[in-house]
Amino acid sequence: MTTIDSIDNGVNVQALLDAREALKSAPEAAQFTWRSTTRWENGVHTTSTVKDFAGLGAEQSHKAEHEFVADHPEVFAAEDHGITPIEYLLVGLGSCLTAGVASVAQNRGIQLRSVEATVEGVHDIRGILGADSDVRNGYNGIKVTFTIDADASKEDIEALVAQSQKRSAVFDALTNPTDVTVEVA
């Protein structure tokens, strides 16, 4: 028999619930600043580096520095050294919702066996090319399709996904506007 105690999706839910309580009375510690630095290589080829961030009232750091190459495909007359900038949004969305599914499943005592999310973004490139000023630059829409194998009914799995969506940082960042300021130093 599977009991809630024996469920292990690898998420330390107790630590997250403790953090929630602790931050209720220490809102300043909940203010995080995430950072990335992009260096131009050549053409539309760039390298972005992520390592340090701030949070819990202090400077923090990932265990390692991570580098991300972006470029454009050859059909855009570029060299395709890496994925396009807008594809990074799909990576962020899929990984955020999937991490959320694992966390919610742990909290609800549902053992996951496998989770896969396919993310598709529809993009009319006439916007970025300036071919039609009525076409937006970004995605016209994004669709995420989950395939989940878990000890749970289809209904419970759908509820997991709905709750993950409700608490997802990236889902919110894409479906609602964020103020972005761009300056030259």
Added chain:
Amino acid sequence: MTTIDSIDNGVNVQALLDAREALKSAPEAAQFTWRSTTRWENGVHTTSTVKDFAGLGAEQSHKAEHEFVADHPEVFAAEDHGITPIEYLLVGLGSCLTAGVASVAQNRGIQLRSVEATVEGVHDIRGILGADSDVRNGYNGIKVTFTIDADASKEDIEALVAQSQKRSAVFDALTNPTDVTVEVA
């Protein structure tokens, strides 16, 4: 003397201007679908894979498949195998605006020597933790700071950056809402 013909930022502007003209009369070819697939590893650790996309009326593919690890830092009681999902948005934004600066500079005959963009996103994590329902899950704001060395006045450099912003797919995707549908297969 530097002439426009001798400017080389590595961007084939003529190909992009030709594509703009060609797509004006072939809007169906301008419909792209970008894709990413996220696989759950354990806990909040995931691996996302990007290779194929559709556009110009056909299936297309990047030269290589690219994998992206996401996780959460140890201060989130996770194992920090990679950057967080929401940091991928900063990578996308920095790389998109920087590629735009290179393209616009090429079109305006401005030789770039170096471009660096520092991207910072302020995030109150009480939202995702459910500690305060008035706090949003995503970023409260994002700031991009460019440092650019180029054969141009400060004013011309600021105009470059402004034009890049105006045509940026990721800037639009973050500052304006996008419809995101999430389903279970």
